[in-house]
Amino acid sequence: MEDNRTARIRAADADRERVATAVQTAGSEGRLTLEEVEERLAHVYRARFTDELTALTADLPRPAPARPGFPLTRAGLRRHPALRLHLAVAVAIAVLAIVRWAVLGVGFFWPAIPIFWLAVSLFVHARVRSFRESPGAAVPY
Structure with missing residues (x-):
């Protein structure tokens, strides 16, 4: 085999489906x-190799990174x-208020x-x- 062939990676079905979804999304947009x-x-x-798949979506915008x-x-x-802790305190206060309402x-x-x-x-x-976890959020000093 040639040297340039050994560096290529074979595409899996999951790779093809991911690229097909990106192409379909671009079409729907x-x-x-x-x-x-x-x-x-x-x-x-x-496509047999991943570099062939990459070329099919090279001119499409990349999806935004997932926000937390x-x-x-x-x-x-x-x-x-x-x-x-905030949730636990809120639930405790709510339960106490409801019990007091029921007793009175x-x-x-x-x-x-x-x-x-x-x-x-x-x-x-x-x-x-x-908001603090989101990318690009201002970090307080």
């Missing part, structure tokens, strides 16, 4: 005409102990007001955390 999409998809599924998700998820709460027998469900503000504070805290 209007970056490629229907004929260009069909032509490129035909080349994608005929909203941190009120299990994974987000595991990463942020302060957010986990007041007709109006007044715990809804503090529970609302506890939820707002929790969402603001989570939003600030996600």
